[in-house]
Amino acid sequence: xxxxxxxxxxxxxxxxxxxxxxxxxxxxxxxxxxxxxxxxxxxxxxxxxxxxxxxxxxxxxxxxxxxxxxxxxxxxxxxxxxxxxxxxxxxxxxxxxxxxxxxxxxxxxxxxxxxxxxxxxxxxxxxxxxxxxxxxxxxxxxxxxxxxxxxxxxxxxxxxxxxxxxxxxxxxxxxxxxxxxxxxxxxxxxxxxxxxxxxxxxxxxxxxxxxxxxxxxxxxxxxxxxxxxxxxxxxxxxxxxxxxxxxxxxxxxxxxxxxxxxxxxxxxxxxxxxxxxxxxxxxxxxxxxxxxxxxxxxxxxxxxxxxxxxxxxxxxxxxxxxxxxxxxxxxxxxxxxxxxxxxxxxxxxxxxxxxxxxxxxxxxxxxxxxxxxxxxxxxxxxxxxxxxxxxxxxxxxxxxxxxxxxxxxxxxxxxxxxxxxxxxx
Amino acid sequence: xxxxxxxxxxxxxxxxxxxxxxxxxxxxxxxxxxxxxxxxxxxxxxxxxxxxxxxxxxxxxxxxxxxxxxxxxxxxxxxxxxxxxxxxxxxxxxxxxxxxxxxxxxxxxxxxxxxxxxxxxxxxxxxxxxxxxxxxxxxxxxxxxxxxxxxxxxxxxxxxxxxxxxxxxxxxxxxxxxxxxxxxxxxxxxxxxxxxxxxxxxxxxxxxxxxxxxxxxxxxxxxxxxxxxxxxxxxxxxxxxxxxxxxxxxxxxxxxxxxxxxxxxxxxxxxxxxxxxxxxxxxxxxxxxxxxxxxxxxxxxxxxxxxxxxxxxxxxxxxxxxxxxxxxxx
Numbered sequence: 001x002x003x004x005x006x007x008x009x010x011x012x013x014x015x016x017x018x019x020x021x022x023x024x025x026x027x028x029x030x031x032x033x034x035x036x037x038x039x040x041x042x043x044x045x046x047x048x049x050x051x052x053x054x055x056x057x058x059x060x061x062x063x064x065x066x067x068x069x070x071x072x073x074x075x076x077x078x079x080x081x082x083x084x085x086x087x088x089x090x091x092x093x094x095x096x097x098x099x100x101x102x103x104x105x106x107x108x109x110x111x112x113x114x115x116x117x118x119x120x121x122x123x124x125x126x127x128x129x130x131x132x133x134x135x136x137x138x139x140x141x142x143x144x145x146x147x148x149x150x151x152x153x154x155x156x157x158x159x160x161x162x163x164x165x166x167x168x169x170x171x172x173x174x175x176x177x178x179x180x181x182x183x184x185x186x187x188x189x190x191x192x193x194x195x196x197x198x199x200x201x202x203x204x205x206x207x208x209x210x211x212x213x214x215x216x217x218x219x220x221x222x223x224x225x226x227x228x229x230x231x232x233x234x235x236x237x238x239x240x241x242x243x244x245x246x247x248x249x250x251x252x253x254x255x256x257x258x259x260x261x262x263x264x265x266x267x268x269x270x271x272x273x274x275x276x277x278x279x280x281x282x283x284x285x286x287x288x289x290x291x292x293x294x295x296x297x298x299x300x301x302x303x304x305x306x307x308x309x310x311x312x313x314x315x316x317x318x319x320x321x322x323x324x325x326x327x328x329x330x331x332x333x334x335x336x337x338x339x340x341x342x343x344x345x346x347x348x349x350x351x352x353x354x355x356x357x358x359x360x361x362x363x364x365x366x367x368x369x370x371x372x373x374x375x376x377x378x379x380x381x382x383x384x385x386x387x388x389x390x391x392x393x394x395x396x397x398x399x400x401x402x403x404x405x406x407x408x409x410x411x412x413x414x415x416x417x418x419x420x421x422x423x424x425x
Numbered sequence: 426x427x428x429x430x431x432x433x434x435x436x437x438x439x440x441x442x443x444x445x446x447x448x449x450x451x452x453x454x455x456x457x458x459x460x461x462x463x464x465x466x467x468x469x470x471x472x473x474x475x476x477x478x479x480x481x482x483x484x485x486x487x488x489x490x491x492x493x494x495x496x497x498x499x500x501x502x503x504x505x506x507x508x509x510x511x512x513x514x515x516x517x518x519x520x521x522x523x524x525x526x527x528x529x530x531x532x533x534x535x536x537x538x539x540x541x542x543x544x545x546x547x548x549x550x551x552x553x554x555x556x557x558x559x560x561x562x563x564x565x566x567x568x569x570x571x572x573x574x575x576x577x578x579x580x581x582x583x584x585x586x587x588x589x590x591x592x593x594x595x596x597x598x599x600x601x602x603x604x605x606x607x608x609x610x611x612x613x614x615x616x617x618x619x620x621x622x623x624x625x626x627x628x629x630x631x632x633x634x635x636x637x638x639x640x641x642x643x644x645x646x647x648x649x650x651x652x653x654x655x656x657x658x659x660x661x662x663x664x665x666x667x668x669x670x671x672x673x674x675x676x677x678x679x680x681x682x683x684x685x686x687x688x689x690x691x692x693x694x695x696x697x698x699x700x701x702x703x704x705x706x707x708x709x710x711x712x713x714x715x716x717x718x719x720x721x722x723x724x725x726x727x728x729x730x731x732x733x734x735x736x737x738x739x740x741x742x743x744x745x746x747x748x749x750x751x752x753x754x755x
Binding site for chain 1: 510517521523529663666715722723728729737
């Protein structure tokens with residue numbers, strides 16, 4: 001034990017001693033200002049005989065050096081300031097070229113006394129850019145999957161409501177906002193953790209959807225209000241609710257208390273914030289459950305039957321009004337969950353849902369208006385496309401591409417990917 | 426409460442630029458929705474095309490403002506063709522989605538920073554309508570009577586815009602009495618019947634879309650010239666819904682419906698605005714409920730409420746005929 005302690009003290013002393021040596025050495029040869037480096041070829045072997053000349057920014061030559069056998073060079077400078085170094089490319093070996101011609105001449109700034117300023121002229125193929133391309137695209141694709149799943153989740157209800165009632169619900173975006181705002185309120189104002197807050201918000205969202213159907217849309221259906229009139233009513237509702245949100249919530253965006261900022265996990269070539277990964281996983285789980293529910297359960301089968309043909313469904317003994325109520329609750333709950341996930345990545349605002357609405361329409365039309373799985377496929381395609389397109393176009397224009405595709409799809413295949421032809425009448 | 430000023434504000438709003446421009450936009454919507462049964466929710470796109478045509482012609486191309494007007498009309502025709510070609514064969518709600526999306530595309534494109542050189546980006550452009558005021562025949566002074574007194578520039582503007590409304594309304598009146606108008610209404614009532622009579626329904630709808638779109642561009646001209654500025658975010662989707670509310674309020678498928686509707690609409694909005702503002706300032710409404718910034722938001726709620734209640738309880742508006750305004754033509 002004692003020996004170990006002594007060894008430790010000795011090591012410590014040595015370390016201090018070494019530090020002292022370095023300090024002394026620096027003071028000793030307190031070299032004048034200089035710039036230098038080691039010129040390497042693409043295989044990281046030194047190159048001998050390359051001429052590098054250093055100028056002031058005004059173009060006055062200060063000196064030049066030829067690289068030694070170990071590739072090093074050094075040029076003395078008059079003092080701190082901005083300089084330019086130029087490598088004479090004709091002195092490079094024939095099979096070696098600079099990686100980026102734009103970096104020759106190279107500007108640099110000298111601030112620290114003592115050590116030479118190190119600069120490097122990189123050689124070889126421009127590999128950095130190509131690595132960045134697929135890495136960037138992969139990163140965008142992950143963002144696209146996340147966003148696409150959110151769109152898919154939010155637009156599932158839009159599509160099913162259309163399928164079961166024929167209503168093009170322009171107020172569906174407000175259901176998305178509603179979910180996010182309720183979650184924000186419970187999370188920040190009441191102070192619950194985000195997870196229970198989100199569960200509460202989804203339940204409240206679903207109940208709201210049910211109430212909307214029970215108190216507004218069902219009475220309208222039973223008094224025989226036309227579909228176009230209902231569409232106008234939904235626009236009015238959207239405007240009314242959106243500005244009530246603005247009135248109550250204010251115009252600025254707000255984040256949740258938890259998970260606002262997260263360090264990204266390093267997953268190989270890309271970085272993903274845990275909350276984004278969680279968002280993707282949760283969306284997939286929910287959507288798989290929804291798909292299973294639609295496929296296997298009685299209620300799900302009834303929903304698909306009513307969406308496919310309400311009259312036939314009704315005559316085979318399905319309580320159509322009850323199914324529509326279920327569709328509303330379930331669609332509004334999914335929209336609320338989509339809103340919460342969206343607010344987790346982009347913060348909540350009074351018009352977040354309305355901004356999403358056109359993308360949801362794009363997704364639903366793309367996938368096939370009125371089909372449940374169409375929204376899923378369309379949402380993923382639209383989300384991916386929006387995020388990936390930012391690689392080529394400025395991100396402020398990313399939604400333009402998605403809306404443009406919506407129009408193109410209507411020209412080529414108006415029934416959408418999964419839709420059947422007779423729906424478009 | 427200063428009732429005098431509330432009434433004055435409301436009355437002036439009924440003839441001012443907003444009412445006039447929205448009347449033009451609503452006349453276009455009436456052609457689409459009221460007569461043909463087309464659901465155009467992107468009327469604001471046509472307005473933006475008109476407004477930006479004038480601004481770009483003067484500020485970027487350096488040409489006369491008067492040349493901007495035919496360019497704007499041409500732009501509206503092209504926009505109508507772009508919208509109509511893919512969607513007029515489809516069901517009505519597809520047109521609704523595509524038109525609202527196209528108007529949004531236009532807004533996002535003109536506000537893009539990368540196009541700042543041409544469109545002015547998100548801050549838009551100003552001072553391009555001097556040519557219009559240069560030919561103002563009225564000398565400096567105040568014109569009009571009673572509450573309707575305006576300075577010479579505004580008076581000249583309103584005179585021109587309301588005259589334009591009169592001309593356009595007359596054209597609509599004549600068109601609707603013509604064989605063309607009868608085909609258009611027949612399409613609204615029963616598209617298949619019109620088709621079975623050998624009418625090219627698609628092409629008639631397209632003509633209707635173009636005509637209404639040009640009316641929208643006129644509204645854009647009025648806004649651009651009247652305010653001497655264009656800004657992308659003033660051309661967002663609520664504008665279309667305002668015009669739609671004005672139209673339904675006045676009565677669809679009536680020549681003067683959109684005009685009366687727009688006048689009433691803006692009078693009601695100005696009334697509620699000034700009323701609430703005064704009530705807040707006088708302390709009748711506590712600031713815990715509403716402050717003066719929030720008064721502007723109430724107008725949107727009122728419009729939303731009107732847009733919900735009118736189609737349910739009075740789809741024919743003030744002037745319309747309920748038998749003709751079966752909002753579910755399609």
